[in-house]
Amino acid sequence: MIDLYFSPTPNGLKVRLFLEETGLPYRIVPVSLSKGEQFAPAFLAISPNNKIPAIVDHAPTAGTAPAAGEPLPVFESGAILLYLAEKSGRLLGSSAAERVEILQWLFWQMAGLGPMAGQSGYFRVYANERVQFAIDRYTKETARLYRVLDTRLAGRAFIAGDNYSIADIACYPWIVPHEPHGQDLRDFPNLQRWYESIRTRPATQRVYEGVADVYTQPGKPVQQAAVAGRS
Numbered sequence: 609m610i611d612l613y614f615s616p617t618p619n620g621l622k623v624r625l626f627l628e629e630t631g632l633p634y635r636i637v638p639v640s641l642s643k644g645e646q647f648a649p650a651f652l653a654i655s656p657n658n659k660i661p662a663i664v665d666h667a668p669t670a671g672t673a674p675a676a677g678e679p680l681p682v683f684e685s686g687a688i689l690l691y692l693a694e695k696s697g698r699l700l701g702s703s704a705a706e707r708v709e710i711l712q713w714l715f716w717q718m719a720g721l722g723p724m725a726g727q728s729g730y731f732r733v734y735a736n737e738r739v740q741f742a743i744d745r746y747t748k749e750t751a752r753l754y755r756v757l758d759t760r761l762a763g764r765a766f767i768a769g770d771n772y773s774i775a776d777i778a779c780y781p782w783i784v785p786h787e788p789h790g791q792d793l794r795d796f797p798n799l800q801r802w803y804e805s806i807r808t809r810p811a812t813q814r815v816y817e818g819v820a821d822v823y824t825q826p827g828k829p830v831q832q833a834a835v836a837g838r839s
Contacts (some may be wrong), residue, residue, distance in 0.1 A: 625780070663682050717782065721757070724750050726748040
């Protein structure tokens with residue numbers, strides 16, 4: 609059994625997407641960010657950077673636990689996806705070349721798409737004052753990254769080729785809130801086609817059911833909000 613320390617942010621949702629896709633048994637341990645539960649000593653022992661998601665694997669891959677029979681904590685969403693993909697033998701490619709492609713795009717998301725889209729959302733929606741320079745900077749950089757991904761997806765079903773992988777799982781939750789990030793998917797036709805193909809996957813539907821879009825009206829389902837007004 610895997611404990612998933614979770615809040616429905618893009619990074620939290622990506623790990624849950626993996627677990628639902630692969631059927632690994634897990635239970636959710638909610639972490640209320642608004643209540644500051646990410647700073648609790650018990651959580652910091654698992655995730656020293658006080659960020660979700662984190663997992664505790666109670667049946668870890670042989671040789672990975674600190675000592676035989678002990679559970680294994682893992683923090684950072686990219687590291688969690690890589691660990692779970694290796695543990696399950698799923699969504700990490702069937703060849704060394706495909707694995708390299710997947711890992712390149714996983715790290716691209718972690719280093720670029722997530723941080724830049726997150727800053728765009730913060731300055732466009734959450735900031736107490738409107739800082740136009742920051743809004744323009746991060747919105748433009750997010751658009752550039754969307755264009756990189758759109759170009760990559762030309763002629764490909766998924767980011768690494770024909771097969772769905774942790775690269776797709778890592779990127780998808782950061783494309784869901786494209787409107788509050790200042791992006792229109794009609795400007796990125798390959799990305800829009802990819803987005804719709806993942807949005808309709810059964811595992812994606814299960815994960816996003818009832819998840820509110822924190823950028824828009826309270827309680828509005830995140831996937832409905834993301835595609836509202838789009839044909």
